[in-house]
Amino acid sequence: MKVLCRLGENDIAKKYLELALESHPYFLPVKRNLLHLSWNEMPRWHFRMMNDRLRNQAYDKAITSLISKGYKNAIDIGAGxxxxxxxxxKNPEASVVAIEESKTLARMCKDVLIENNVKNVVIMNCYSTDIKEPLGKCNLIVTETFDVALFGERVLESIHHALSTLKTEDDFKVVPARAKVYITGINLPFILY
Structure with a gap:
């Protein structure tokens, strides 16, 4: 199971654990591993992010405003x-490509869109940087791949790639459009290794 999980094959690991549980329903190590796998399918930070009302309202306001101004061909990098x-x-004239590398999150994205009867979104399960040519028209890039240090989740590489490869129009927008980085100097009498 650990090998399959390290390879990102959680679905296969889950299937084998469920088969093992069917043949031995009271075998506690299998139950424990199945619970562990289920708990780790969704990153814990994702729950806090999804419940951040101010953040989500800011994204809604920015994206809705830009789409109403004609930026209707969007790519969502790290769609979650x-x-x-x-x-x-929400705008029926919009065309959206959702790119998510995690199989679990891509499947969840598909379920969310089906549940909301969304027809104008295409989901791709890959890294955006693996795409070598434009996916069609693109004048809006949206992303929420920022961690607390701004440089995690390959965000700068992803946006640079999107601007050089996926964006097709000279008049384009990126949401979020800017970020602030705060730095604090620390004086240590010794070097930490």
């Missing part, structure tokens, strides 16, 4: 469970 794609798809 599909919140930004869902926001962009």
């Amino acid at each position: 469970c599909g919140l930004l794609s869902l926001i962009a798809s």
